Amino acid sequence: MEWLELIYGFFMANLLGYGGGPSSIPLMYQEIVPHYGWLTDEQFSNMLALGNALPGPIATKIAAYVGYGVFGWAGAALALTATVLPSAAALIILLQAMHKYKQSPAVKGMTLLVQPVIAVMMTVLTITMAQGPAEAIGFWQTLIIAALAFAAIQWLKLHPALVIVAAFAYGAFLLPYTV
Numbered sequence: 779m780e781w782l783e784l785i786y787g788f789f790m791a792n793l794l795g796y797g798g799g800p801s802s803i804p805l806m807y808q809e810i811v812p813h814y815g816w817l818t819d820e821q822f823s824n825m826l827a828l829g830n831a832l833p834g835p836i837a838t839k840i841a842a843y844v845g846y847g848v849f850g851w852a853g854a855a856l857a858l859t860a861t862v863l864p865s866a867a868a869l870i871i872l873l874q875a876m877h878k879y880k881q882s883p884a885v886k887g888m889t890l891l892v893q894p895v896i897a898v899m900m901t902v903l904t905i906t907m908a909q910g911p912a913e914a915i916g917f918w919q920t921l922i923i924a925a926l927a928f929a930a931i932q933w934l935k936l937h938p939a940l941v942i943v944a945a946f947a948y949g950a951f952l953l954p955y956t957v
Contacts, residue, residue: 781849781856783814788841788860793868795837802837804899807906816844823907831942837861915953923948 787809795802803826810816817825829839838861845857879885912920923945930936930944 781853784845784848784853784857785860787814788845788857789864792837792861793864795865800836801896801899803840804903806837806840807903810840810844816848819906820910823910826907827942827945831939831946915956919956 788806791805791809792802795805807822811819811822825840825843826836829836829843832839838858841857841861842854845853845855847853849856876885876889908920908924911923927941927945930941931938
């Protein structure tokens with residue numbers, strides 16, 4: 779029955795994940811960590827960091843990794859299908875409808891007002907994911923690393939994958955001497 783949970787968990791997370799992979803991450807987190815317990819917070823954070831360093835959509839990488847861990851290659855295929863199918867079908871149907879009614883105030887309102895909800899979901903996920911490092915290396919070091927990562931991505935325009943690789947290097951080579 780775990781294969782049904784895989785399908786349901788990833789289907790629901792991606793069906794409701796308006797805005798693409800990044801907006802579905804908090805929903806996937808809820809299914810993967812607290813709801814089904816397929817990964818711990820730390821495992822999810824590590825998977826997310828490494829997944830962001832690799833090319834391709836993050837939602838499909840999460841689905842493949844978790845599906846494989848839960849049910850092998852069949853689980854990876856099921857989780858990937860459950861991740862891609864809702865958005866592919868919804869894209870086809872909704873884009874046709876939105877194109878037809880693009881001047882409607884309801885359509886404009888829907889697309890604008892869902893954005894703050896997604897921002898809150900991402901903020902809650904960020905706070906949850908920051909608790910592990912804050913406990914392990916301290917609040918201030920976590921805050922400084924987060925600020926440096928933000929500056930590198932936002933102001934220096936470095937690719938996030940490079941920032942993740944730099945964080946891996948810092949954690950491997952320098953962090954043991956600072957904690």
